[in-house]
Amino acid sequence: MSEMSKIVRTITSIAFPFAMIYGLYVIAHGHLTPGGGFQGGAIVASACVMILVAFGSKWTLDKIKEKRLSVFESIGAVAFIGLAFLGLIFGTVFFNNFLVGNEYLFGVIPTTGVANINTAGILPLMNFAVGLKVIAGLFAIVLVMAYATTNYKEGKK
Amino acid sequence: MIYNIPYIAVVCLILIGLYALVYKRNLIKMIIGITLIQSGVNLFLITLGYRKGSIAPIYTSSPGGIMALPIPQALTLTSIVIGVAVLALMLSLVIHIYRHYGTLDVRKIGRLNK
Amino acid sequence: MSIPLPEYTPALIIAIPLLGAFLTPLISRINDKLRNIFVILVLGLNLFFVSILAYNIFTKSAQEPYIMKYVFGGSQNIDLTLPIVRILFEVDAMSIFMAIIASTLMFVAVIYSWAFMKENTGLDKYYTLMLLLTAGMLGMMLTGDLFNFFVFLEITSISSAALVAFWTHKGESVEAGFKYILISTIGALFVLFAIAILYGQYDALNIAVLANAIQYTFLDKIALVLLIVALAMKAGIVPMHMWLPDSYSRAPATVTVALVGATLASLYGVLRVIFTLYGNILLDPAKFDIPVNIFIGWLIIPLAVISIIVGVMMALRQTDFKRLIAFAAVAEIGYIFLAIGTGLAAMGTEYGRTALEGGIFHIINDALDVGLLFLVAGAIYYATKEWSLNEMGGLARNMKYTTIFFIIGLFAVAGMPPFNGFASKLLIYESTFQLNPILAIVAILCSILLLAAFVKVFHSAFMGPKLPKFKDVKEVPKSMLFAMGILACIIIFFGLFPGLVLENIVRPAVDALLSNAQYLSMVLGGA
Numbered sequence: 001m002s003e004m005s006k007i008v009r010t011i012t013s014i015a016f017p018f019a020m021i022y023g024l025y026v027i028a029h030g031h032l033t034p035g036g037g038f039q040g041g042a043i044v045a046s047a048c049v050m051i052l053v054a055f056g057s058k059w060t061l062d063k064i065k066e067k068r069l070s071v072f073e074s075i076g077a078v079a080f081i082g083l084a085f086l087g088l089i090f091g092t093v094f095f096n097n098f099l100v101g102n103e104y105l106f107g108v109i110p111t112t113g114v115a116n117i118n119t120a121g122i123l124p125l126m127n128f129a130v131g132l133k134v135i136a137g138l139f140a141i142v143l144v145m146a147y148a149t150t151n152y153k154e155g156k157k
Numbered sequence: 158m159i160y161n162i163p164y165i166a167v168v169c170l171i172l173i174g175l176y177a178l179v180y181k182r183n184l185i186k187m188i189i190g191i192t193l194i195q196s197g198v199n200l201f202l203i204t205l206g207y208r209k210g211s212i213a214p215i216y217t218s219s220p221g222g223i224m225a226l227p228i229p230q231a232l233t234l235t236s237i238v239i240g241v242a243v244l245a246l247m248l249s250l251v252i253h254i255y256r257h258y259g260t261l262d263v264r265k266i267g268r269l270n271k
Numbered sequence: 272m273s274i275p276l277p278e279y280t281p282a283l284i285i286a287i288p289l290l291g292a293f294l295t296p297l298i299s300r301i302n303d304k305l306r307n308i309f310v311i312l313v314l315g316l317n318l319f320f321v322s323i324l325a326y327n328i329f330t331k332s333a334q335e336p337y338i339m340k341y342v343f344g345g346s347q348n349i350d351l352t353l354p355i356v357r358i359l360f361e362v363d364a365m366s367i368f369m370a371i372i373a374s375t376l377m378f379v380a381v382i383y384s385w386a387f388m389k390e391n392t393g394l395d396k397y398y399t400l401m402l403l404l405t406a407g408m409l410g411m412m413l414t415g416d417l418f419n420f421f422v423f424l425e426i427t428s429i430s431s432a433a434l435v436a437f438w439t440h441k442g443e444s445v446e447a448g449f450k451y452i453l454i455s456t457i458g459a460l461f462v463l464f465a466i467a468i469l470y471g472q473y474d475a476l477n478i479a480v481l482a483n484a485i486q487y488t489f490l491d492k493i494a495l496v497l498l499i500v501a502l503a504m505k506a507g508i509v510p511m512h513m514w515l516p517d518s519y520s521r522a523p524a525t526v527t528v529a530l531v532g533a534t535l536a537s538l539y540g541v542l543r544v545i546f547t548l549y550g551n552i553l554l555d556p557a558k559f560d561i562p563v564n565i566f567i568g569w570l571i572i573p574l575a576v577i578s579i580i581v582g583v584m585m586a587l588r589q590t591d592f593k594r595l596i597a598f599a600a601v602a603e604i605g606y607i608f609l610a611i612g613t614g615l616a617a618m619g620t621e622y623g624r625t626a627l628e629g630g631i632f633h634i635i636n637d638a639l640d641v642g643l644l645f646l647v648a649g650a651i652y653y654a655t656k657e658w659s660l661n662e663m664g665g666l667a668r669n670m671k672y673t674t675i676f677f678i679i680g681l682f683a684v685a686g687m688p689p690f691n692g693f694a695s696k697l698l699i700y701e702s703t704f705q706l707n708p709i710l711a712i713v714a715i716l717c718s719i720l721l722l723a724a725f726v727k728v729f730h731s732a733f734m735g736p737k738l739p740k741f742k743d744v745k746e747v748p749k750s751m752l753f754a755m756g757i758l759a760c761i762i763i764f765f766g767l768f769p770g771l772v773l774e775n776i777v778r779p780a781v782d783a784l785l786s787n788a789q790y791l792s793m794v795l796g797g798a
Contacts, residue, residue, distance in 0.1 A: 032217050038238055070296050077293035081286065094282045095344040115217065141245045148252050178457075184449075191456055198460050198467070205471040228355065229470070232418060236463060239425045243456050246429060250436055250449045257442035266446055 001146060003056030012054040019047035027131035031120040037127045041134025048139045057146040066147075069140040076133030083122055083129065097121035163204040170197030184254065184261045188247050195240045202233045280324055281341045281360040284370070285410050287317055292402035299395035307385055310398045314381050314405065318374045321409075325367045332779035336789040338363040340415075349794055356477045361415030361793060364779040368631070369539045372638045373408045373532045375761075377401065383646060383754035384525040386747070387653055397437060404430040404529055411536045415794070417466050417548075418476050420540065424462065427533050428455035428505075434529065435522040447517040454514045458501040465497040478548055479794035482787060487552050487563070498544045499567075505537035507604050509578040516585075519597035524649020527593070528642045531600070535638055538607065542784065545615070550787035553618065568616030575612055576713055578605030583717045586724045590660045592651065595728060596644045599684060599721060603637040606630075609714065610699045613706050622702040624781065629698025631784075632777045636683070636691045636765065643680040643758040647673055650747045650755070651732065660731045667733040669744045674733050676755045681729060683762050685722035691762055694769035 003009070026033075027040030052060045087096035099106050100121040108118050117124070170193055177190030206226035214224040251261070258266050277283075291313035299306040324339070331337035342349065342359045349356060362370075381401060388394060407430060410423035432455065436448025470476055472491070473484045485491060504511040515534075519527050545567065546553070553564045582602030589595040610630025617623030650673050657663055667674045683690040686697075696718060704711035746752075765772055783789070 034215060074293055074296045081290050081293060088279060093344060094279060194460050198463050202467050205467060235422060242429055246433060247452055250445055253439050253445040
């Protein structure tokens with residue numbers, strides 16, 4: 001698909017960091033407010049797809065190949081399963097929350113109705129892993145669809 | 158009577174989705190029918206968790222009172238994620254079908270002669 | 272006399288294929304042969320764990336039914352004062368029986384695909400999807416929670432639909448994959464609708480807690496019908512079998528073997544819903560005006576008989592090799608459902624129990640026979656690039672071992688002694704004759720017609736004069752012969768010693784299915 005006009009490209013460049021920061025906020029505070037891995041990951045992926053639509057598929061495909069995105073996806077998935085296995089090694093069962101109760105990393109147990117980000121054990125780490133996987137996965141889907149329809153319109157098979 | 162309106166909406170959504178799936182010939186319209194059925198079932202799951210006079214189940218600085226059930230909301234979230242994955246797979250297959258057959262009419266694809 | 276296993280073994284059976292599936296794209300950037308060996312090692316390790324767990328459960332089940340339970344994320348003691356029970360895996364003899372079948376089929380399929388898929392590109396996605404399909408199938412069979420069953424059902428259908436459409440340069444494969452994912456999604460959405468109805472009434476998602484609390488209200492009847500019809504649609508019963516011939520015949524041969532496993536996993540879902548979830552109502556039918564088990568049994572039996580007749584009749588007039596075997600697979604699923612229906616309609620009598628034993632024995636026989644036949648069809652496609660029976664002929668001179676494997680598969684699927692199809696089909700004939708003689712007559716006639724269809728295939732593909740275009744067709748590579756040999760050895764062993772299999776493997780599974788008191792006491796009664 002071809003790129004859009006100069007006004008659209010300029011406004012997209014301005015709006016893109018705001019959308020990314022909002023999406024990363026939704027991922028990181030998943031254990032306190034509504035949100036979490038999939039929801040924040042979908043917001044960041046929407047921001048990346050906005051770049052793809054505004055700047056055209058040829059420019060975006062020059063910057064990012066699909067094979068690099070698949071490495072990010074695998075890292076996110078292996079981190080999720082690795083945290084489950086670590087719950088088995090350091091704790092007692094699979095998916096055990098072994099970080100609750102220690103002092104230095106995500107271990108504080110809140111007492112009143114308002115809590116800060118440093119709580120809830122391994123849940124923020126799992127949110128990060130799932131968020132990374134969702135960003136890479138959804139962006140790769142739309143990138144490959146853009147690549148497939150571009151080649152078809154130019155007459156190649 | 159007013160508490161029954163979401164259930165009536167669920168039945169209407171599922172029936173419209175089934176109508177689109179059975180009577181329409183274009184492949185994209187059949188995919189839209191499946192999306193309507195998914196929306197209907199998700200609405201049904203969320204409506205089951207409502208208690209009379211309850212507020213949203215968020216723990217951070219909540220004003221007190223009865224909260225709605227949070228478990229159907231987790232089930233609905235899982236169902237929405239599965240729906241996104243199935244939709245992505247079906248649309249990719251439609252791109253391949255269009256490249257081979259040149260048409261999206263379901264009566265012209267799938268005869269055993271090419 | 273049992274081997275000590277760590278208590279987290281049920282979770283390890285799911286976690287090892289998942290970890291392997293996520294590591295495969297990273298490993299395949301290094302080397303291709305390393306990735307093939309890694310996938311075979313992961314599935315071999317999985318088969319090792321499943322067989323040791325099966326040995327433990329089957330030997331301990333001789334005295335009383337033995338069930339292994341694993342609770343995720345918390346302590347192993349279940350606290351019933353909390354409003355909901357955590358996700359748990361509950362492995363009894365029926366679950367581990369189906370898990371052995373699935374693990375063996377996937378292991379054989381991956382060994383076979385070393386040489387069969389070698390010229391294709393995009394193989395790292397293929398192996399990732401096969402490992403995800405393994406994790407999904409095993410998760411469906413081992414879980415004790417209804418919503419967890421739905422999630423694994425969707426994982427299985429998405430992975431297998433992507434694998435059916437693997438040869439994207441042919442238009443027919445992609446269209447078969449689209450038809451499969453469309454029908455699978457509708458079935459899964461109706462399963463979710465039924466789970467939502469049951470949750471809204473009883474506020475529980477665990478199978479044991481629901482089975483204890485269920486009364487047979489009008490909404491429960493709706494949920495039962497939705498669950499049985501949607502899961503039977505994924506298992507391939509007429510009149511909902513439209514996706515099965517297309518998907519089985521246009522996919523690569525290894526993917527078809529994996530699809531047989533997925534079909535049997537949905538069949539396990541039907542059994543679990545009827546016998547465990549609604550088990551208290553089946554075993555105490557005096558409370559209702561129509562006895563429930565006779566009603567459900569006589570609802571399943573006509574569908575099963577129509578499946579057998581349609582499967583065999585359509586198989587007689589096909590000219591495509593794999594499509595013929597796919598219709599034979601529909602007929603075999605019809606036999607299994609006929610046995611289950613007879614067992615339900617005659618529950619409590621001697622021949623009802625024999626019918627259930629014959630049906631459960633026929634599940635493992637059907638998986639092995641149809642798997643071997645599809646691998647032979649794949650070998651012929653690999654050697655000659657032909658799929659139509661009108662073009663083949665005289666291949667027995669060039670491919671000797673493949674001919675022997677096809678003869679073994681032919682006799683096994685038609686129910687001839689001394690192969691394993693005979694033992695299970697004899698049990699089905701005996702028990703259905705005592706319920707109603709017409710059913711047994713139809714079953715025996717269709718079995719003979721199935722033999723006729725396969726003799727036609729044997730004659731036109733392997734016998735006959737040597738064709739000049741097949742002059743330099745060689746035998747298939749050794750890895751494919753090894754994979755077919757594993758299945759053939761198991762078929763011959765089951766055929767020569769059926770009593771051994773019936774005593775040690777099938778009888779504990781039927782015991783675990785018929786009495787759900789032990790299943791409920793693992794969650795509700797403590798310890």
